Amino acid sequence: MRKSKLRYLGLLGLIGLVGLFTENYGLFGFFGFFAFFGWTLQRQDELLQLNTNRAALNAFVASLVVITVAIVAVSIYQSLAMAALFLALIFVTQIFTFVFSLMYYERKGSVGNDE
Numbered sequence: 001m002r003k004s005k006l007r008y009l010g011l012l013g014l015i016g017l018v019g020l021f022t023e024n025y026g027l028f029g030f031f032g033f034f035a036f037f038g039w040t041l042q043r044q045d046e047l048l049q050l051n052t053n054r055a056a057l058n059a060f061v062a063s064l065v066v067i068t069v070a071i072v073a074v075s076i077y078q079s080l081a082m083a084a085l086f087l088a089l090i091f092v093t094q095i096f097t098f099v100f101s102l103m104y105y106e107r108k109g110s111v112g113n114d115e
Contacts, residue, residue, distance in 0.1 A: 006052065010037035048106070055101035062097040066090050 013034035019027030042048065070086035 006039040006042075007037055010034050010039075012036075047109075051102060051105035054105055055098050058101040059094045059098035063090055063094045066093045 010033055013031050013036075016028050016030035016033075019025060019030070066086070067090060070083075070090060074083045074086065
């Protein structure tokens with residue numbers, strides 16, 4: 001039985017441990033990545049791979065939209081703080097879009113066109 005490679009995203013949760021030592025509480029959000037270790041028990045099949053690819057495409061398209069808005073906003077305001085804000089926003093948008101899309105596709109459970 002092949003294991004899903006999604007479980008390796010759980011290793012990003014270790015970044016949250018850095019927040020304990022540096023007292024940077026913003027890094028505690030990375031603890032949420034430990035949930036990807038739950039995919040260790042999931043059997044890797046074609047439907048999961050298809051749903052993962054579809055969710056990744058959604059995250060890619062969402063990040064393109066946010067990057068376009070970020071480029072325009074940073075060029076207008078010319079602020080380094082604005083660039084840092086959009087960098088975080090792009091990351092959060094990609095992760096949330098991927099996770100929620102994957103949850104939706106896995107719950108839907110069917111193969112076919114998105115209607």
